[in-house]
Each structure stands twice: as C-alpha cells, then as structure tokens.
Amino acid sequence: MKLLQVDFEYKGPMGEAMSQSLVDLAKSINKETGMIWKIWTENFENKLSGGVYLFEDEPSAQKYLKMHTERLKLMGVDEVRGVIFDINLPLTKVNNGPVFMPRSEHET
16 A cells, blocks of 8 residues: 655635535546545645545556646646655554555445
C-alpha cells in the first residue's frame, strides 16, 4: 500500500458548497485503478484543498497523481504538491489507522 498526499491553492467553494458541487468527481475517484480510499482536505483560512489517498501500489498512486495534476492545471491550479509515502503498518495499527479496514466497509 502507498499513501498519496496532495494539496494546492484552491479558490473554489468549500464546506457544504464543495460537497454539493464535487460529488460527481468524488464518485469518479472511486473508479481509479488501485484507489482504496480518499480523505478530502480543505483549509478555508489558507485557501488550500487536497486529499490523502490510500492506493494498493505505487504505480497506481503515480498514475493518479499525474492525471490529477494535469486535471487541476486545466482548472487553473498553478502548483500541485503531491508526495507518495510508504506506510509504517505496525505503528499505524497501534493508532487504529484506517488501512486495516476491509475494502467493502468503505466503498460506496
């Protein structure tokens, strides 16, 4: 498993307005190869948005990061910061990290 962390400056809607306007995008992300889950992030004060994703493997995370960066640039985002991390599974388990949930529990 690989964790992908992405953030970028975002001038669009946040909170409930973001939830309503981006629900179709959220549903489409579930269909990306190797994607297990995503946590959407937003910081209204600093005008930042992004997400934390769990992928089955690094090639899937790399492919998604490339596609997502291109999509965001088409939407007017100048800089996308994306980092792929390994997961320390023993310590993550101590802290009840969601990487141990069966996939069916969080699919929609």
